[in-house]
Amino acid sequence: MSDGVNAAANRRVSKQALIQWRDSLITVGGDAPVRVQSMTNTDTADAIGTAIQVKELAQAGSEIVRITVDTPAAAAAVPAIREQLDKMGVHLPLVGDFHYNGHTLLTDYPDCAQALSKYRINPGNVGQGAKRDTQFSQMIELACRYNKPVRIGVNWGSLDQDLLAKLLDQNALQAQPLELRQVMAEALIQSALQSAERAEELGLPGNQIILSCKVSAVQDLIAVYRDLAKRCDYPLHLGLTEAGMGSKGIVASTAALSVLLQEGIGDTIRVSLTPEPGAPRENEVIVAQEILQTMGLRNFTPMVIACPGCGRTTSTYFQELASKIQTYLRHQMPVWKKDHPGVEAMNVAVMGCIVNGPGESKHANIGISLPGTGESPAAPVFVDGIKVKTLRGDKIAEEFQIIVDEYVKNTYQVKS
Numbered sequence: 001m002s003d004g005v006n007a008a009a010n011r012r013v014s015k016q017a018l019i020q021w022r023d024s025l026i027t028v029g030g031d032a033p034v035r036v037q038s039m040t041n042t043d044t045a046d047a048i049g050t051a052i053q054v055k056e057l058a059q060a061g062s063e064i065v066r067i068t069v070d071t072p073a074a075a076a077a078v079p080a081i082r083e084q085l086d087k088m089g090v091h092l093p094l095v096g097d098f099h100y101n102g103h104t105l106l107t108d109y110p111d112c113a114q115a116l117s118k119y120r121i122n123p124g125n126v127g128q129g130a131k132r133d134t135q136f137s138q139m140i141e142l143a144c145r146y147n148k149p150v151r152i153g154v155n156w157g158s159l160d161q162d163l164l165a166k167l168l169d170q171n172a173l174q175a176q177p178l179e180l181r182q183v184m185a186e187a188l189i190q191s192a193l194q195s196a197e198r199a200e201e202l203g204l205p206g207n208q209i210i211l212s213c214k215v216s217a218v219q220d221l222i223a224v225y226r227d228l229a230k231r232c233d234y235p236l237h238l239g240l241t242e243a244g245m246g247s248k249g250i251v252a253s254t255a256a257l258s259v260l261l262q263e264g265i266g267d268t269i270r271v272s273l274t275p276e277p278g279a280p281r282e283n284e285v286i287v288a289q290e291i292l293q294t295m296g297l298r299n300f301t302p303m304v305i306a307c308p309g310c311g312r313t314t315s316t317y318f319q320e321l322a323s324k325i326q327t328y329l330r331h332q333m334p335v336w337k338k339d340h341p342g343v344e345a346m347n348v349a350v351m352g353c354i355v356n357g358p359g360e361s362k363h364a365n366i367g368i369s370l371p372g373t374g375e376s377p378a379a380p381v382f383v384d385g386i387k388v389k390t391l392r393g394d395k396i397a398e399e400f401q402i403i404v405d406e407y408v409k410n411t412y413q414v415k416s
Contacts, residue, residue, distance in 0.1 A: 012229055012264040026063060026093070028210060028267050029235030033298050035268040036288045037237070038062040039097070041281060044074035044081070051084035053281060058090050059334060060282035061289050061300055064268065066095040066120060069102070075109040082115040093117035095151070099125040099158075103138040113142055118149045123195040124158040132162075136195065140202045149208040151237055152195045156215040159184065160191045185224050188213040193232060209234050210267070214241035218256040225260050235267035245274040250287050257291055286330075302329045302346035305360055305367075309352055312372040318352035321370070321397050325350055328401060332408075340412035348404065358382070366407050368400050383407060 028035055038057045042050040044067050054065045069075050082094060096116040098105065103126070106113045119139065127135040143150050154160075164187045171177045178186075192211045200206055211234045213224045221240055229236065240256045243249035253271045260266050269291070273284045289300040306322035307313075325348060336343045349364035351357030353372025361367025361382040368391070370379050379391040381403060391399050 029207075032267070034261065034266055034292055035063045036061060036285060036292070037064040037066065037095075037239075037268050037270040038282070038285050038288075039066040039270065039272075040068070041275070042067075044068050045071065045077050047077040047080035047084060050077070051081045051088070051090075054081070054085060054092075054094070055088055055090050056280070057282050057285055058092050060285040062092070062282070062285045064093050064095060064118075066097050069096040069098055069105055069112065069116075070100075072105065072108070075105040075112040078109070078112040079115045095120055098122075098139070100127075102126070103135040103142075106139060106142045113146050113148070116148065118151060119143055120151045120153050121195075122153050122155060122158055123191045124154065124160045128162070132160075133198070136198065137202055140199045140204050143199075143208070144203045149210065150199060150204060151210045151212060152192055152199065153212040153214065153237070154188050154191045154195075155241055156184070156188065156220075157241070159187055163187050163191055163194075181220065185215075185220065185227070188215070188224055189228050189231065192228065196232070196234060206234070210237055211235070212237035212239065214239050216240060216242045218252055221256045222259050225265050226263070229265045236265060237268045237270070238266040239270040239272055241272055243272045243274075245276060249273040253287065254291055258295060261291070261295060261297060299344040301333045301344055302348055304329065305347060305349040305351075305364055307352050307356060307360075312355060313352035313370075318350055318370040321368075321400070322350040324397060325401065325404070329404075336408060336412070339414055340408050341414070343408055343412040346408070346412075365411075366404055368396075370396075 026035065040050055040053045040057070042053050044050050050067060054067070057065050067081070069078060078096065085091070085094070094116055095118040096112070097120045099122055102119070102121065106119070121136070121139055123136065126132055126139065140150065164184065167183050167187050167190070171183050192213050196209050196211060199209055211228065211232065213228055215221050215224060218240065225236065225238065238257050238260055240253045243253045250271070250273065257266065257269055269288050271284045271287045271291070273287065275281060275283065292298040293300055293303065304322055304326040306318070309319060329348065333344070347364040349360045349367035351360050351367065351369045354369065354375055357369030358380065361369050361380070362385045364382070365384060367382045368379050371377050377392060379396055380387050381389050381391060381400065383403070
């Protein structure tokens, strides 16, 4: 049994939730697929700019997009953002991210409260002292009024200080006190569970609640979510908060999320990458998809298998071809997804020499083995394990792309 099958078979059973999500009708929890989420970094008050970025994230494959709602101008813009998205045919759920003043904004801007598909509430940022319960209750009552799901999202960096102080006092009285990080982890979990319990007391159905407890260290995240999963059956949103930039952010997020997903924990995921200057926001979506796909949990786009290159490979040609084919496959997916269902599971191999080239090419749906150092200047092409032709000359890339197109059209035909 493959690791992906193991991970799928071990999926933690959580409550069905978030089923009333506009035209997409996606579900979260239970036996639903693990969903990919992302977040905009535009000024939400810029309705057009925000709608464009949401569309870009959706086209990249994000199934849920969160937007910051932090000012009256942002709240006032939400209905216009929703309208623009609907005009563009982008019907994915739009989540409002609220901190500090969410109770006021949702009350003062009912069109915003109605236009959003879900509210994200951080228990550590809804108010201090007596105001905390009042303002939290106000947001939950509005969610009930508008029939909106809620993510109760606790964060290591904005933990409820009153709860933490209480637990630290209790810990100090123990014969064997826990370490500070252990107490903080317990505070995260209690904050989420107590808030969810209070939300249900106020009338929010349990199947309209999702929880998250985000931290920025890999081992801490794994420990917190393992414990949280044992103590509730709410759907869980996974994400390593403030993961960082570039390879560090990708590796850290992959390390943390993969362990939890393999154990069946997690119903939605976000890879919180700090974008490189000028880099597209949708990179975080691609990484999240690739985590799920390489683990065998979901398929999003045909995968390209390519060797790393070594002294046997004569040039960067196979690298350029692999990059070109992978980019082409991803760009074709919006069309192929509609016209050729199942194509997302296709594997393409682009190999650089004779050592593993023919073997990997035979294992893929379509594979090409380019010539390495001292090899015959020919590139055998394999389709479903059978050699179908040999390409030569300076048009190999174009000819191979034609073969890929023909394979997709002939293999993943639209069912009548």
